[in-house]
Amino acid sequence: MSEQIPARDVTPEDKGSDSVDLYVQREKIYTRAFTGLYRNLRRTGGLALFILFFGTVWLNWDGHQAVWWDLPERKFYIFGATFWPQDFMLLSWLLIICAFGLFFVTVFAGRIWCGYTCPQSVFTWVYMWAEKVTEGDRNQRMKLDKAPLNGQKLLRKVAKHGIWLGVALLTAITFVGYFTPIRQLLPDLLSLDVGGWALFWIAFFTLATYGNAGFLREQVCVHMCPYARFQSVMFDKDTLIVSYDPNRGEQRGPRKKNIDYKAQGLGDCIDCTMCVQVCPTGIDIRDGLQFECIGCAACIDACDSIMAKMNYPKGLISYTTEHRLSGEETRLLRPRLIGYAIALVAMTSVFGYAVSNRSLVELDVLKDRVLYRENNDGRIENVYILKVMNKAQRDLTFVIDAKGLDGLIYEGQREVRASAGEILSIPVELSIDPDKLPSSTNDIVFRIRSADDPSIHQDADSRFIGPSVR
Ligand code: SF4
Ligand code: SF4
Numbered sequence: 001m002s003e004q005i006p007a008r009d010v011t012p013e014d015k016g017s018d019s020v021d022l023y024v025q026r027e028k029i030y031t032r033a034f035t036g037l038y039r040n041l042r043r044t045g046g047l048a049l050f051i052l053f054f055g056t057v058w059l060n061w062d063g064h065q066a067v068w069w070d071l072p073e074r075k076f077y078i079f080g081a082t083f084w085p086q087d088f089m090l091l092s093w094l095l096i097i098c099a100f101g102l103f104f105v106t107v108f109a110g111r112i113w114c115g116y117t118c119p120q121s122v123f124t125w126v127y128m129w130a131e132k133v134t135e136g137d138r139n140q141r142m143k144l145d146k147a148p149l150n151g152q153k154l155l156r157k158v159a160k161h162g163i164w165l166g167v168a169l170l171t172a173i174t175f176v177g178y179f180t181p182i183r184q185l186l187p188d189l190l191s192l193d194v195g196g197w198a199l200f201w202i203a204f205f206t207l208a209t210y211g212n213a214g215f216l217r218e219q220v221c222v223h224m225c226p227y228a229r230f231q232s233v234m235f236d237k238d239t240l241i242v243s244y245d246p247n248r249g250e251q252r253g254p255r256k257k258n259i260d261y262k263a264q265g266l267g268d269c270i271d272c273t274m275c276v277q278v279c280p281t282g283i284d285i286r287d288g289l290q291f292e293c294i295g296c297a298a299c300i301d302a303c304d305s306i307m308a309k310m311n312y313p314k315g316l317i318s319y320t321t322e323h324r325l326s327g328e329e330t331r332l333l334r335p336r337l338i339g340y341a342i343a344l345v346a347m348t349s350v351f352g353y354a355v356s357n358r359s360l361v362e363l364d365v366l367k368d369r370v371l372y373r374e375n376n377d378g379r380i381e382n383v384y385i386l387k388v389m390n391k392a393q394r395d396l397t398f399v400i401d402a403k404g405l406d407g408l409i410y411e412g413q414r415e416v417r418a419s420a421g422e423i424l425s426i427p428v429e430l431s432i433d434p435d436k437l438p439s440s441t442n443d444i445v446f447r448i449r450s451a452d453d454p455s456i457h458q459d460a461d462s463r464f465i466g467p468s469v470r
Contacts, residue, residue: 028145029218031128032138032277036301042115046122054170057177062393065181075421081355082391082421086362093351100347104340106231108332109240109319114228115296120220123171123213124280127164134160138277164214165206172205218281222292232291237322238331242295244275244286244317245325252286268312275299275317285317361398362389363448363460371465379409379431380466386426388448390418397451400426404444405464407436415451430464437466 059066061079068077076083083090105113114121135141135156147153177185180198188194189202212220221228235241249269255261269286276284278298283290285299303317321330368383375381390396397417402410412428430444442464449457 026219027282029280029282030138030142030277031280031298032274032302033132034274034278034298034302034305036304038297038301042125042296045116046125049117049122054174057174057182065183067178068181069179071179073421077393080393082393084362084389084391087358090351090354090358093347093354097344097347097351100340100344102227103234104337104344106234107236107239107337107340109295110235110242111228111231111293111295112240114221114225114294118294120212120225121280121294121296123167123209124217126167127213127217128280130163130167131160134163161214164210168206168209168213169202171209172202175205176201218292218294221294222281228291228294236334236336237328238334240319240321241289242285242293242297242300242317243289243320243322243325244269244299245315245320246286247325249286249316268307268310268316270306270310272306274302274306278302289322358391359458360390360392360456361396361448361450361458362391363387363446363458364389365446365460365462367462367465372467374434375431377431378434380434380437381429381431382464384428384430384446384462386424386428386446386448386460388416388418388424388426390420390422390424392456393420395419396453396456398448399451400428401447402428402430402444403447405432405436405438405442408432408444408464432464432466434466437464440466440468442466 056067057065061077064077066077066079070077074085102113131141135144144153144156173185173189174182176198179201180195185194185198188198194202216224248267250267251265252269252271253266254270255264255266273284275286276282276299278301279285280296280298281292281294283292285293297319300317300319304314307314307316323330364387366385366387368385370383372380372382386400388398388400390398395417397415399415400410400413402408409431410428411431413426416424416426418424428446444462444464446460446462447457448460
């Protein structure tokens with residue numbers, strides 16, 4: 001039977017009125033700067049993701065951008081591979097694998113995706129850093145916001161929004177650069193000669209980044225993100241969550257120096273509220289697990305630094321499990337996790353096999369509307385159009401053949417050369433002596449293979465139609 005996570009009672013306070021206002025004004029969150037192990041991990045991971053995002057777009061491969069969604073040509077280049085609309089199934093598979101990967105990670109370690117790698121969080125941390133650099137730490141920012149507008153306040157605000165907009169613009173240009181080659185997009189932008197759609201998407205993503213990371217922030221995680229809503233059903237009592245240990249922390253409160261706090265009836269929590277002040281979603285983790293928690297561990301770092309100052313053991317707030325908190329044994333390997341792991345390995349293997357065995361040539365056969373005709377030599381003739389698509393990133397010569405009937409005569413181009421990504425239409429006539437036709441409808445196979453690389457080949461089924469055989 002699945003175990004339930006305790007829920008908080010969020011019944012609105014009765015204010016003695018018949019109507020209840022369900023709208024709560026958002027209180028601006030002023031986060032405090034902090035240091036610690038998890039902050040360093042997050043910064044390192046965030047830096048790696050930024051390098052990946054901003055750097056990959058500049059890589060070239062075989063004379064074109066290495067990662068490029070060429071929408072007008074309906075091609076997706078990813079380093080040495082080109083994917084076509086016909087490969088859409090592979091993309092669907094990849095998305096399903098990513099979803100299962102996320103399920104696996106969530107069952108195992110809760111919302112670490114949210115806290116460390118989600119673009120919303122990563123950009124929000126960068127924007128919070130810009131805020132701190134331009135307006136100061138928490139108390140200075142609170143003071144600045146309350147102060148009347150003056151030259152210094154204006155300067156700080158302009159600097160903050162300038163950095164925010166700069167980051168947003170760079171992000172948008174880079175993102176659009178994955179669809180319009182960046183080495184062409186950037187000079188076009190600088191010379192104000194960029195296309196309308198590119199300009200629209202750059203403006204759109206600039207505003208989206210600026211608005212999401214600058215203003216909406218935790219509201220995206222709390223109110224808009226679907227993952228935040230369904231991830232709680234994947235948690236169980238063995239999932240790693242950020243949690244406060246009430247057995248150790250309570251009774252919380254300030255303490256007198258040089259007196260054993262335990263003798264004062266106090267626990268390890270000194271009620272400094274540092275864990276609340278660093279929280280990007282503005283919650284108090286001491287109230288228990290809440291759906292707003294994105295598992296970023298900022299509160300762990302903040303509390304550990306307080307514990308170190310107090311000479312108490314670290315870990316009053318930690319990554320732990322509900323079972324461990326209640327003194328029971330945590331089972332990391334459990335059926336649901338193993339199930340997801342097996343599904344993930346199986347799907348990844350199938351995907352890897354499908355990608356590595358993907359044919360680099362596509363062959364489609366269109367039969368002429370005229371079922372058959374008799375040619376001047378008295379043979380029965382069928383006409384076809386072969387569509388040959390070279391999906392490789394190099395020019396290839398292909399040899400075409402048709403099989404399935406003894407005595408079948410092929411007329412048309414046997415050998416064709418197709419440049420990388422080219423689609424060719426080749427008319428082909430097949431004919432046969434009517435005495436050799438076993439039936440009025442006969443299965444045949446067109447085969448195409450590369451003369452340069454025998455591993456590149458493709459078959460396509462078709463039919464040869466003739467008169468009724470008596
Ligand atoms: S409670 Fe802690 S882990 Fe959760 S969002 Fe706040 S700081 Fe991050
Ligand atoms: S940071 Fe630690 S000591 Fe301070 S209030 Fe939070 S849990 Fe208590």
